[in-house]
Amino acid sequence: MAGTGTAHLRDGDAVLRVEDLVVEFPIGRHQTVSAVAGISFDVMPGETLGIVGESGCGKSTTGRAIMQINEPTSGSVVFQGRDLTELSPEELRSARTKIQMIFQDPISSLNPRRKVRDSVKDPLDIWRRGTEQERFDLVDSVLEQVGIDPARAAESRPHEFSGGQCQRISIARSLVLDPTMIICDEPVSALDVSVQAQVLNLLEDLKAKYGLTLIFIAHDLAVVKNISDRVAVMYLGKLCEVADSDDLYARPAHPYTNVLVESIPVPDPEVAVTRAAAIGEPPSPVAPPSGCRFHPRCPNADELCSTTEPEIREIAPAHYVACHHPNVTPVTIGS
Amino acid sequence: MSGQQHSTQLQSDGRVPDGTLLEVTDLTTHFRTERGLVRAVDGVTFSLARGKALGVVGESGSGKTVLSRTIMGLLPSNAVNSGSVRFAGQEVLGLDAKQMRHLWGREMSMIFQNPMVSLNPLMKIGKQIQEPLHIHLGLDGRAARETAEQLLREVHIPEPTKRLDQYPHELSGGMRQRVMIAIAMACGPTLLFADEPTTALDVTVQAQILELIGEQRRERNMSVILVTHDLGVVAGHTDEIAVMYGGRLVEKAPTRELFANMKMPYTKSLMRSIPKLDDPSHTRLLTIPGRPPDLVNPPKGCRFAPRCAYARDKCLQEEPPLVTADTSPDHVYACWYPVGSPEFRERDAEIMATITTGVELGGTR
Numbered sequence A: 001m002a003g004t005g006t007a008h009l010r011d012g013d014a015v016l017r018v019e020d021l022v023v024e025f026p027i028g029r030h031q032t033v034s035a036v037a038g039i040s041f042d043v044m045p046g047e048t049l050g051i052v053g054e055s056g057c058g059k060s061t062t063g064r065a066i067m068q069i070n071e072p073t074s075g076s077v078v079f080q081g082r083d084l085t086e087l088s089p090e091e092l093r094s095a096r097t098k099i100q101m102i103f104q105d106p107i108s109s110l111n112p113r114r115k116v117r118d119s120v121k122d123p124l125d126i127w128r129r130g131t132e133q134e135r136f137d138l139v140d141s142v143l144e145q146v147g148i149d150p151a152r153a154a155e156s157r158p159h160e161f162s163g164g165q166c167q168r169i170s171i172a173r174s175l176v177l178d179p180t181m182i183i184c185d186e187p188v189s190a191l192d193v194s195v196q197a198q199v200l201n202l203l204e205d206l207k208a209k210y211g212l213t214l215i216f217i218a219h220d221l222a223v224v225k226n227i228s229d230r231v232a233v234m235y236l237g238k239l240c241e242v243a244d245s246d247d248l249y250a251r252p253a254h255p256y257t258n259v260l261v262e263s264i265p266v267p268d269p270e271v272a273v274t275r276a277a278a279i280g281e282p283p284s285p286v287a288p289p290s291g292c293r294f295h296p297r298c299p300n301a302d303e304l305c306s307t308t309e310p311e312i313r314e315i316a317p318a319h320y321v322a323c324h325h326p327n328v329t330p331v332t333i334g335s
Numbered sequence B: 001m002s003g004q005q006h007s008t009q010l011q012s013d014g015r016v017p018d019g020t021l022l023e024v025t026d027l028t029t030h031f032r033t034e035r036g037l038v039r040a041v042d043g044v045t046f047s048l049a050r051g052k053a054l055g056v057v058g059e060s061g062s063g064k065t066v067l068s069r070t071i072m073g074l075l076p077s078n079a080v081n082s083g084s085v086r087f088a089g090q091e092v093l094g095l096d097a098k099q100m101r102h103l104w105g106r107e108m109s110m111i112f113q114n115p116m117v118s119l120n121p122l123m124k125i126g127k128q129i130q131e132p133l134h135i136h137l138g139l140d141g142r143a144a145r146e147t148a149e150q151l152l153r154e155v156h157i158p159e160p161t162k163r164l165d166q167y168p169h170e171l172s173g174g175m176r177q178r179v180m181i182a183i184a185m186a187c188g189p190t191l192l193f194a195d196e197p198t199t200a201l202d203v204t205v206q207a208q209i210l211e212l213i214g215e216q217r218r219e220r221n222m223s224v225i226l227v228t229h230d231l232g233v234v235a236g237h238t239d240e241i242a243v244m245y246g247g248r249l250v251e252k253a254p255t256r257e258l259f260a261n262m263k264m265p266y267t268k269s270l271m272r273s274i275p276k277l278d279d280p281s282h283t284r285l286l287t288i289p290g291r292p293p294d295l296v297n298p299p300k301g302c303r304f305a306p307r308c309a310y311a312r313d314k315c316l317q318e319e320p321p322l323v324t325a326d327t328s329p330d331h332v333y334a335c336w337y338p339v340g341s342p343e344f345r346e347r348d349a350e351i352m353a354t355i356t357t358g359v360e361l362g363g364t365r
């Protein structure tokens, strides 16, 4: 979009429904960073929603605002029927056991001085789930699930494991409270391709086994396509396009999505010449452009784009775009 | 290891083969540690022509960075070298920092993975670019500033005059990486090392940076060594690719040849573990089981054998030598049962029979 609107929200029992989420950070005395500027999306049970967009577009802030780690400036975050922005601290603490978050840097998200098995057991201790023996049994079975030897985890600290193993351990830790949803913020970005493949497969397996709902944030579009059912593209705090994963990549309608898709390196020397390079630098979120936030870099931009923010609309079944001049001719939907 | 003597000063012996810039022969770099000797680079041989780009790929810990740093002469004191590195016909392995300083910047320079760590946060961008200009080319004052501005323009940084007086934190990640390239390019090096220059960047910026390195390479006839774990990144931006595993060079070929006729099961596995944009979502990714070898106690025989689906008894006993492929004289690989061999095909058929994902495991692509 860089636009607004909620046309893409679906009927039915979404696990999570975010509406008009705004997150601003004050900087200096008179300025604010418009990190997330009125975005809406929903996630259905068992679905994986991918969120992509360039660095600084507000992906992590969105994830943290769902968790209420970054307090939303306005908007609602309805999780399993309750608006998390309106809960008391105590209610929020308990709701948070059902949503977990895992981060990019697996090693620093674990306590370096503690044995790994104890770190994984922590959440169970805090919430006093079951007896000590039951907690250890559960921890060991989850560690087995993610492919970590519980005996070794009982004796070792994080630095004795590789990056990929530490990410598996963080995943185990996020699973012990039996969450409904996991928000994964760049969980494989620090891993090499072979370990990345192992972790992606693991997430798919765990999702099937535990019936998890996932939000998967990443800047690698091929990775996001692989794991997601639906993908949301963000640009400078706004939502540009939402569609089913395969559909989005086959028919990117938003000019920005198009730039993203065209920039992906293809592992084939016969086709690997870069086609559309991105145009210029992303603008500052302190003074975002008027109208459509993408207009200074957009090949399709005209007068209208610089004055009027586009609203999100359906241009093909289940394919939503916030753009005045999308690359695909809109088809008329039903009536 | 071999304890070979190195010349202690730069001396050209005038036997530079046509167009060859870098010749690395049987290079080893081992580190003395409490656990024992880490064989980070273990007998690597290759050469690189002027103006060409070589991609170095392999999993984390395979020795890619140590290889680059060895050639640059940037190693910590617990490192032990042997073998030979000839740069423009001159032996440079074993030179001390004082002697190497003549080469750094002017002949070889390096772009590191994390631009925020490698740029000085307290020094203005302009000053950081002018420093190598002063040290290596003796440029000062106006001349240095103008050259710095020109360099920023060449790496497509908007408003270069203004940027000279900004600090690194005032620039975006992509712009900082471009400043690094400008610094690396300042003295017109003949060889540029780019170690994971785009891993931390977005696809859009990544595409721009790789284009930029390619553009500079063509304009200056500079050679490039591009280090990454992602074969996708090197496919469109290199002439040749070297694959490393456990400190060894296990396959090397011209880029097109490599993608068309991969010989090492390891290379193929690396390739298959990358999610492909053409595959529908939720396509099961093929993984390499296990972990890279412990470089203190590398496995006997082929170092990849404990993880290789095609390994046989011989692989566990004898290390395969680098041999030339039948598809191209420039293609070498180290494997007893390469992709396409009868033994490979036999095992592949067995694997196919047990796999139900429908993902092609054969050796045809």
Ligand SMILES: Nc1ncnc2c1ncn2[C@@H]1O[C@H](COP(=O)(O)OP(=O)(O)OP(=O)(O)O)[C@@H](O)[C@H]1O
Binding pocket: A025, A026, A027, A033, A034, A035, A053, A054, A055, A056, A057, A058, A059, A060, A061, A062, A219, A285
């Ligand atoms: N605590 C904060 N104070 C001020 N600005 C912030 C803060 N956190 C984030 N921002 C700004 O908000 C914007 C969005 O940041 P965010 O971390 O959400 O981006 P992102 O999409 O996750 O980027 P990346 O891909 O680099 O992780 C950026 O401009 C960032 O600088």
Ligand SMILES: Nc1ncnc2c1ncn2[C@@H]1O[C@H](COP(=O)(O)OP(=O)(O)OP(=O)(O)O)[C@@H](O)[C@H]1O
Binding pocket: A192, B031, B032, B033, B038, B040, B058, B059, B060, B061, B062, B063, B064, B065, B066, B067, B076, B078, B229, B295
């Ligand atoms: N100073 C050192 N002392 C001891 N061991 C070292 C030292 N530097 C590197 N190593 C070891 O050498 C091996 C090769 O490391 P290197 O950094 O070259 O890997 P790499 O291929 O660049 O991996 P990555 O993709 O993670 O950057 C590793 O096992 C590493 O732990």
Ligand code: SF4
Binding pocket: A001, A002, A254, A255, A256, A292, A293, A294, A295, A296, A298, A299, A300, A301, A302, A305, A310, A322, A323, A324, A325, A326
């Ligand atoms: S065409 Fe207009 S509305 Fe659409 S992305 Fe470009 S600038 Fe924005």
Ligand code: SF4
Binding pocket: B264, B265, B266, B302, B303, B304, B305, B306, B308, B309, B310, B311, B312, B315, B320, B334, B335, B336, B337, B338
């Ligand atoms: S030599 Fe044997 S173990 Fe090594 S890669 Fe070839 S088939 Fe696999």
Ligand SMILES: [Mg+2]
Binding pocket: A059, A060, A061
């Ligand atoms: Mg982020």
Ligand SMILES: [Mg+2]
Binding pocket: B064, B065, B066, B195
């Ligand atoms: Mg490295």
